[in-house]
Amino acid sequence: MTSQPLIGVLALQGDVREHLRMLEGLGAAVQAVRRPQELARVDAVVIPGGESTTMYKLATIFDLLEPLRDRIASGIPAFGTCAGMIMLASQIEDGIAGQQTLGGLDVVVRRNAFGRQVDSFESDVDFLAFETPFHALFIRAPWVERAADGVEVLATLADGPFLGRIVAVRQGVVMATSFHPEITSDDRVHRYFIDLVRST
Numbered sequence: 001m002t003s004q005p006l007i008g009v010l011a012l013q014g015d016v017r018e019h020l021r022m023l024e025g026l027g028a029a030v031q032a033v034r035r036p037q038e039l040a041r042v043d044a045v046v047i048p049g050g051e052s053t054t055m056y057k058l059a060t061i062f063d064l065l066e067p068l069r070d071r072i073a074s075g076i077p078a079f080g081t082c083a084g085m086i087m088l089a090s091q092i093e094d095g096i097a098g099q100q101t102l103g104g105l106d107v108v109v110r111r112n113a114f115g116r117q118v119d120s121f122e123s124d125v126d127f128l129a130f131e132t133p134f135h136a137l138f139i140r141a142p143w144v145e146r147a148a149d150g151v152e153v154l155a156t157l158a159d160g161p162f163l164g165r166i167v168a169v170r171q172g173v174v175m176a177t178s179f180h181p182e183i184t185s186d187d188r189v190h191r192y193f194i195d196l197v198r199s200t
């Protein structure tokens, strides 16, 4: 892509502003996406952290579910964080009855995988392509239970009781993290995504 790509952030619910701010800070052109017409204009889409069950319901009400599925299936780059990872998964464990996703990543994702007793925590993750660990923030986070062939594991937990759990994946131009890089000051994951968008 030669011209400046326009990166959309799904803006129905969740930490939309944090993603917009981080992407803008890296010099990207951004667009909050609430309507199908806005989705049609963007070259890539970010699905924020928040609550996947609410986001799914709102996407249905706002007539964005099918258009999002279509655009992701047609191959635009997508990046989901936490609830966004759940939205991009092909299959959910511990979803609510009838909860649907957008697809894009051929993975099984477990919602609230770390259990209620560890609602939120911080941990270093080993992120492929980064020279030093990424200090990650997890809030009622999912993990990747199973990944199909062709899904690249980008990050696993580097220590603690959940050592080795998969917390970031990529399949072609679709990527997701269990954690929230948008609410830290480390912009390396967003930089990684912008590079991915520019490489298409």
Ligand code: GLN
Binding pocket: 048, 049, 050, 051, 052, 053, 081, 082, 083, 084, 086, 111, 112, 139, 140, 141, 142
């Ligand atoms: N537990 C939330 C869900 O199921 C995700 C939490 C988050 O995005 N911080 O969607």
